[in-house]
Amino acid sequence: MKKLKFALASLLFIGLCSVVSAQPTMMKHQAKGVSCEQCHKSAAPVAAAKSKTCMQCHNYPDLAKASAEKKVALNPHDSHAGQLRCTLCHKEHQQSVVYCRQCHKNADDKRFDMTVP
Numbered sequence: 001m002k003k004l005k006f007a008l009a010s011l012l013f014i015g016l017c018s019v020v021s022a023q024p025t026m027m028k029h030q031a032k033g034v035s036c037e038q039c040h041k042s043a044a045p046v047a048a049a050k051s052k053t054c055m056q057c058h059n060y061p062d063l064a065k066a067s068a069e070k071k072v073a074l075n076p077h078d079s080h081a082g083q084l085r086c087t088l089c090h091k092e093h094q095q096s097v098v099y100c101r102q103c104h105k106n107a108d109d110k111r112f113d114m115t116v117p
Contacts, residue, residue: 028117029092039092048087058086073111076100089116 029039034057039049064077076089079100088099096116104112 049092051083051086054086054090072114074100074114076114076116 036045037043039045039053040047041049041053060077060083064075067075067077076098084099088097090096098112098114098116100112
């Protein structure tokens with residue numbers, strides 16, 4: 001019986017940990033009243049939102065223009081790779097990344113030192 005209680009307690013702990021780790025690290029969408037379901041199209045999200053969903057609120061050409069106005073060395077929204085999937089860089093549930101660094105790995109190349117919200 002003790003083993004069963006321990007097993008159940010362990011499962012509960014693991015379940016709670018997964019819920020906690022699934023909480024957004026960037027609260028921008030929630031602060032604007034956007035629910036998880038609006039982006040993920042599911043009450044219980046299991047995958048990243050699709051870029052098509054992002055584009056319902058965020059316009060790619062406008063993002064490219066706004067990025068250009070920031071006068072960064074490179075415009076990540078005007079890339080030689082075309083319009084990349086939003087979630088390659090922008091992460092709601094973990095630290096965002098500069099996806100360009102997947103190929104452009106030279107740490108001395110300051111053109112890729114960008115802040116990604």
